[in-house]
Amino acid sequence: MTPPLFIAMRFIGYRKRAILLSLTGVILGVAFYICAQAQTQGFERFFIKGALGTSGAIVIENRFQSLHTDILTRTAPGILTLGHEKPRKFYEGITDPERLMRAVRDFSNVAGCAPVLEGNAALATDFRQEVFRVQGIDLDLHLKTSALREQIVSGSIEDFQVKPAGLILGFGIADKMRTHVGQDVGLIGPDGEHRTFRVCALFQTGNLFIDEKYGYIHLKAAQSLLQRPFGVSHLMVKLRDPARAPALAAHFERLFQHRSRSWQDRERGSLQVFKLIGVSAAITVSTIILLAGFGIFNILTLMVMDKVREIAVLRSMGYRRRDISAIFLWQGFLVALMGSLLGCLLGAVLTYGISQIPVDIKGFLTTKRFLVHWSATDYLAATVIAFVAIFLASYFPARRAARLAPVDILRGSGQ
Structure with missing residues (x-):
């Protein structure tokens, strides 16, 4: 264990209640993100499975004949260009x-x-x-x-x-x-x-x-x-x-x-709706993680202000600027790590629990339970969002702490 990591763990205990509150925000944000994406993708996969099972991946239908037609088009004032259109004449069926x-x-x-x-x-x-x-x-x-x-x-x-x-x-x-x-x-x-x-x-x-x-x-x-x-x-x-x-x-x-249509082409409208719902859910739930990040930012900013003398002592003992910065970045990393791990665990529990809830949906899709899709990508995405948000929240307080001048602080003239 490096000295900055050891000090970071000691500093975390300085504001336990505030840290736990922000940690809870990260946990809930990660869990809700995973759960929301699992539901959206579950219904999307169910729809795709039905489309493939009913109409196949490709539908080959009406025969066509291309008709080559030469036409003159005006591309600029006084300039005519000979173009080639290829309209199709369709013959029903095969x-x-x-x-x-x-x-x-x-x-x-x-x-x-x-x-x-x-x-x-x-x-x-x-x-x-x-x-x-x-x-x-x-x-x-x-x-x-x-x-x-x-x-x-x-x-x-x-x-x-x-x-x-x-x-x-x-x-x-x-x-x-x-x-x-x-x-x-x-x-x-x-x-x-x-x-x-x-x-x-x-x-x-x-x-x-x-x-x-x-x-x-x-x-x-x-x-x-x-x-x-x-x-x-x-x-x-x-x-x-x-x-x-x-x-x-x-x-x-x-x-x-013959006209040939893939399932992605046939179901383009419905698939775009599912994608839009997924993106909307991701943005909405990610705000919980961002709010937790703001909480970490406030906590670390206050901690820098409260620990200026301790930072000055560490600098006088030979700690470099990057070591001081590392102390606060480590605190953010530990919160992000614990929040992501516990959030992923809670997300898995919520996803499983929701999949067991009996419902009777009869509408665009028909099902008797909530549909979920288990994907490692969702867990990875939630973890990345959490780490990026917490890193940004930790970076600016860490940067401020590293810039404190130890001589001025010890003389009583620094912040």
């Missing part, structure tokens, strides 16, 4: 999904690919009629590409598999239509014909929009219902590394001449 799926599967990052035929249909029961989005799927391929099996909350995938006229409904629309597993319902397509389907299972993604608006039937049944015997609406692609989806989607678009 006409040869098998060939396109074979090409997509050749990419090493692709873990699965499944065709989907999607359209509007009316769900008819004895209670009412409701227009919803019906998706025709190849069940075997869909289970390899999506999280449908894990999303089933009632009924059986196997029952759906053996029934050509089977139907899997979102939990939200089933509840709205007062429909249950095993019930026969009617689906009415664009031709107005009433077709009978058996509800084999209910799924719940946690995203209320999907759960209230979507249902699945077999691909061949969808081709008949939607009057589209050939092709599909889109392909959903599962990736081993979903973070690389934007680059791969852009490559697919150039290579296959």
